[in-house]
Amino acid sequence: MEIGSTARAHGVRLLALDEVDSTNSEARRLIEGGERGPLWVVAARQTKGRGRMGREWLSPAGNLHASFIISDFGETLVAPQLGFVAGVAAMRALVSAAGRGRFGLKWPNDLMLDGAKLGGILLENVIVPTGDARAPAASVAIIGIGVNCANAPDDLPYEARALAALGAEAPSAATVFAHLSDALVETLEIWRGGAGFAQLREEWLTYASGLGADIRVALARETVEGRFETIDSSGRLVLATSDGARVVEAGDVLLGPRPIAAGIAR
Incomplete structure (x- = not known):
């Protein structure tokens, strides 16, 4: 795994692991130890992957399991918007990496391919002390992103799909991640702590599954x-x-x- 050139130029770092319980859990431990980002935590496999509302996230090798640590993003109040920032970044990355396929976003945090679940976003917030009596606590966000690249589970109550369904030209997890790391830097620059959310909201809606239905x-x-x-x-x-x-x-x-x-x- 390698981050893209745009991400590197913006000082984004990478911690690549063979196996971890959950990249979001590892990111939380790093934050508790003083890490403030920008840092990607990526693992080839997760043993206890988590989705939204504590649901299990199946994490076989060949898929993308990644979490991004970010601080200094603005007021805690706007932190939930980071899920939409990440959603747009994921769409940009998938279109750029795959070059084809019908990708979409299902509110609030699912990535879709041809109407089936391709991946998801798990946003978490960690409150940390600052040592400043005027503002004793601050927020550090974790943006977890999982994408079915090589494999999709077949025992779920809904249809899931992997990028491998696109055929021989389907991008690998490493390729998707390189595009994603650059795309997230770009969308964060547009967002600017909420100032550019209106622009990203319009782009998010262009990918929205079920819009108008x-x-x-x-x-x-x-x-x-x-x-x-x-x-x-x-x-x-x-x-x-x-x-x-x-x-x-x-x-x-x-x-x-x-x-x-x-x-x-x-």
Whole structure:
């Protein structure tokens, strides 16, 4: 694994490991030990890979398992936008590396290929002491990105796909990572602690799966159905429902036909 030339020029470093429990967990340990980034932690294999909401992330060799440590990005309030910054970077990297294929983003953090899950983004925030009495704590963000490059699991409740499905010209994990490391530097420069989020939001929407269509969103206590209108200036999902606009802070987007007895709440 090597980072791209643009990333190197911006002082981004790389820690490449053969095996780790989770690149996000390793990044957290490094932060607790004083690391502030910018640093990529990449592993050939993960033994306890994690996805969103504590879900297991299967991590066979040949796929990309990477986490980026970043500090000095601005106010903690804007940290959730980093997931969208990373999503746009991932799309740029995949298009650049693969040169073809129908890539997309499923709100809030899934990477898609031909309607199947290709990867995901796991954003975590670590509060660290600063030693400054005026501002005693600061945030360090971890942007975890996993991409099915060589293999995709086949025992999931949803369809998953790997870049290998593109055929002989499919890029390797190393190739995707080199493009991704450069693309993330570029999107972070546009974002600038939230100042450029509007521009990235527009680009994110060009890749949005289900935009303009009827979708379902599984929440903690209900499943909401409506037309996917947009994401707002904070990155929240905006649905047009029979009861009016519904803004969703967090949930799982469900695409495809509605189940016959889904118990949908409108």
